[in-house]
Amino acid sequence: xxxxxxxxxxxxxxxxxxxxxxxxxxxxxxxxxxxxxxxxxxxxxxxxxxxxxxxxxxxxxxxxxxxxxxxxx
Numbered sequence: 001x002x003x004x005x006x007x008x009x010x011x012x013x014x015x016x017x018x019x020x021x022x023x024x025x026x027x028x029x030x031x032x033x034x035x036x037x038x039x040x041x042x043x044x045x046x047x048x049x050x051x052x053x054x055x056x057x058x059x060x061x062x063x064x065x066x067x068x069x070x071x072x073x
Contacts, residue, residue: 014026
Protein backbone atom coordinates (compact mmCIF):
# COMPACT_ATOMS: atom_id res chain seq x y z
CA UNK A 1 0.00 0.00 0.00
CA UNK A 2 1.35 3.39 -0.93
CA UNK A 3 1.94 6.03 1.69
CA UNK A 4 -0.61 8.36 0.09
CA UNK A 5 -3.33 5.72 0.49
CA UNK A 6 -2.40 5.19 4.12
CA UNK A 7 -2.62 8.94 4.72
CA UNK A 8 -6.06 9.16 3.13
CA UNK A 9 -7.33 6.21 5.17
CA UNK A 10 -5.96 7.76 8.33
CA UNK A 11 -7.62 11.09 7.56
CA UNK A 12 -10.94 9.33 6.89
CA UNK A 13 -10.73 7.61 10.28
CA UNK A 14 -9.91 10.86 12.05
CA UNK A 15 -12.86 12.62 10.41
CA UNK A 16 -15.17 9.97 11.90
CA UNK A 17 -13.99 10.70 15.46
CA UNK A 18 -16.26 13.02 17.41
CA UNK A 19 -14.63 12.70 20.83
CA UNK A 20 -12.49 15.75 21.66
CA UNK A 21 -10.25 13.83 24.09
CA UNK A 22 -9.43 11.17 21.52
CA UNK A 23 -8.51 13.80 18.94
CA UNK A 24 -6.37 15.66 21.45
CA UNK A 25 -4.60 12.44 22.44
CA UNK A 26 -3.94 11.59 18.79
CA UNK A 27 -2.55 15.04 18.16
CA UNK A 28 -0.25 14.82 21.19
CA UNK A 29 0.84 11.33 20.19
CA UNK A 30 1.76 12.47 16.68
CA UNK A 31 3.64 15.49 18.03
CA UNK A 32 5.65 13.23 20.36
CA UNK A 33 6.50 10.89 17.49
CA UNK A 34 7.71 13.81 15.38
CA UNK A 35 9.88 15.10 18.25
CA UNK A 36 11.42 11.64 18.73
CA UNK A 37 12.10 11.34 15.04
CA UNK A 38 13.75 14.77 15.00
CA UNK A 39 15.93 13.91 18.01
CA UNK A 40 17.06 10.69 16.36
CA UNK A 41 18.00 12.49 13.17
CA UNK A 42 19.94 15.11 15.18
CA UNK A 43 21.89 12.37 16.95
CA UNK A 44 22.62 10.60 13.68
CA UNK A 45 24.40 13.73 12.44
CA UNK A 46 27.19 12.93 14.88
CA UNK A 47 27.48 9.26 13.94
CA UNK A 48 30.82 8.53 12.33
CA UNK A 49 32.50 11.80 13.29
CA UNK A 50 35.16 9.91 15.22
CA UNK A 51 37.14 7.08 13.76
CA UNK A 52 37.12 3.79 15.66
CA UNK A 53 40.60 4.57 16.94
CA UNK A 54 39.49 7.97 18.27
CA UNK A 55 36.38 6.49 19.85
CA UNK A 56 38.45 3.83 21.61
CA UNK A 57 40.89 6.49 22.85
CA UNK A 58 38.03 8.59 24.27
CA UNK A 59 36.50 5.47 25.82
CA UNK A 60 39.79 4.68 27.60
CA UNK A 61 40.07 8.26 28.87
CA UNK A 62 36.55 8.04 30.29
CA UNK A 63 37.33 4.69 31.95
CA UNK A 64 40.44 6.21 33.56
CA UNK A 65 38.39 9.13 34.89
CA UNK A 66 35.89 6.76 36.45
CA UNK A 67 38.54 5.05 38.58
CA UNK A 68 38.38 6.38 42.13
CA UNK A 69 41.16 5.80 44.62
CA UNK A 70 39.43 6.00 47.98
CA UNK A 71 42.82 6.25 49.71
CA UNK A 72 43.33 9.67 48.11
CA UNK A 73 40.17 11.03 49.71
